[in-house]
Amino acid sequence: MADPVLTVSSEVRPDLRTTGICLTVALGSRTDPPELGGLTHLLEHLVMSAPLDGRSFSARTEWLGGSVNAHTGLEEQQFYARVRAEDADAVIALLLRAAFAPDLSDAAVTAESAVVLRELAASAADPNEVVQDAVLAALFHGHPLGRPVGGTPAGIRAANPDAVRAHHATRFLGAPAHLAVVGPHPPVLPRGGPAVTPLGSTAPHITPEPLPPLVAGPVRWPEDFAWVCLGARSPGAGDPRRPGHDVLAALLGSSPSSLLYRRLREELGLGYAFEAWDRGYTEAGAWRVLAGAGEGDGAQVVDVVRDLLADLAGRGPADEDLDAARRGLQMRLLVDSEDPLEAARSLGVRTRAGTAPWSAEEQQAAIRAVTAEDVAAAARAVCAGLITVVRPEGRPR
Incomplete structure (x- = not known):
């Protein structure tokens, strides 16, 4: 044991x-x-x-x-x-x-x-x-x-x-x-519990494994409402490029300030439930957009996401859109930091169970430092390996 x-x-x-x-x-x-x-x-x-x-x-x-x-x-x-x-x-x-x-x-x-x-x-x-x-x-x-x-x-x-x-x-x-x-008080740990070691004194014990080739199967649209997820690999945990992918996700997220909200919901009326996020793991991350698509709308939803990504990959975001995305991410960090439970949870995940340094202030600074070119680079990387999955699947046609 x-x-x-x-x-x-x-x-x-x-x-x-x-x-x-x-x-x-x-x-x-x-x-x-x-x-x-x-x-x-x-x-x-x-x-x-x-x-x-x-x-x-x-x-x-x-x-x-x-x-x-x-x-x-x-x-x-x-x-x-x-x-x-x-x-x-x-x-x-x-x-x-x-x-x-x-x-x-x-x-x-x-x-x-x-x-x-x-x-x-x-x-x-x-x-x-x-x-x-x-x-x-x-x-x-x-x-x-x-x-x-x-x-x-x-x-x-x-x-x-x-x-x-x-x-x-x-x-x-x-x-x-x-x-x-x-x-409001420092914790008092029980006697006889596990030994406590200093922060940063242990290292992650996960052994990286080689990444396999991407497998992109055919998209089979059902006749009724479906959930479509577009995903791509992103930088792994600790990679300095990760904030750019976070901002890219915010630009295509569920906020009314996002590009995807304005295009998908306000202009085309195609979306009600959608979100975008990025998670980092040892070997790589996973950048994703999830959207609900009504009957016959799925392919158009995918085209909208792909077109927005291609536009961002080529020109980057406008200054006001970039600023709104960065502010939204910083606000989320602030809200989490002010809630004692969310602050405790963030510390656990972001420090990778106490094996890596992290602070909310440093994360905010990293978000503020993201440039339009950083976002464009993230969009280019996502476009290069973007796949689409839909559930429930329709029958082969």
Whole structure:
């Protein structure tokens, strides 16, 4: 069994009456064995729901009036809570115990496996979620970054209690972990918990793998409403080109100030629900635009996105559009930084579980420094590898 490696950061804000707590572990779906897809996702459920002296971490925290949640990504897990300040230390102790010494009994694993299977069934019935897994699978075909984040029904059924316990003992406990706390008082960690090491003293443990060729299959439009996702590879985490891709996504996002909003919704009336974003991982990132398309509108929606990208690749954005996109991203960072829970979560993700330096101020400065040429370069890179995926798919024609 590996010894947990924990780093801790706290931000003391005396004006707050609540505390945001987030434990980020550098373990995601990409580490699942291919035949056990969803193993890490199942472990997330067990940390939150397995009993601690009769009640789970989730139940005991919400019994105190707090709110809790968790998620599994491609390269990290997060377990987080927002509680009254006077309850923060007790909840931190519960969270660390639930994460590093959970009840992984046969009964607990069997019960939570059934819950995860129902969650996967619900996700499979939602084309909005299916299309996002599908575009990652196309961008990173056969690569760990292309695996479904939630896993597969077959993988969950194959994840017996022994496999779950082994995954926790080796992968989970061996991964860098970071506890971020934002509240009116510095946290008091429980005695006997995991050893705390200085920030930056650990390194990411993910081994990069060669990226495969892009796989762009045919687009088969259904007769009714569908979700279309256009995606391209982008720079990996820590790459200095990433802010340019963030601004490019903001220019094609859901804000009424964006180019895509003005073209797709105001001029053509083709879109109601759409968004754009970029995420960075170890080997590469994934830049995406997601849009709902009505009957017969899908191809035109794709043309609009491609035309806007081509225009940005050639001329870059106008000054006022660039300024609006940068301001929007900076405002989002400000809003997150003022919310204790979102601030704690951002610290966990942006520092890659405490293994990389990051601050909201530095991120804002990087966004402010993005030029029109930076955006044009990002658009050219996206145009060169842009693929389109649609769900539900229509029949071959």
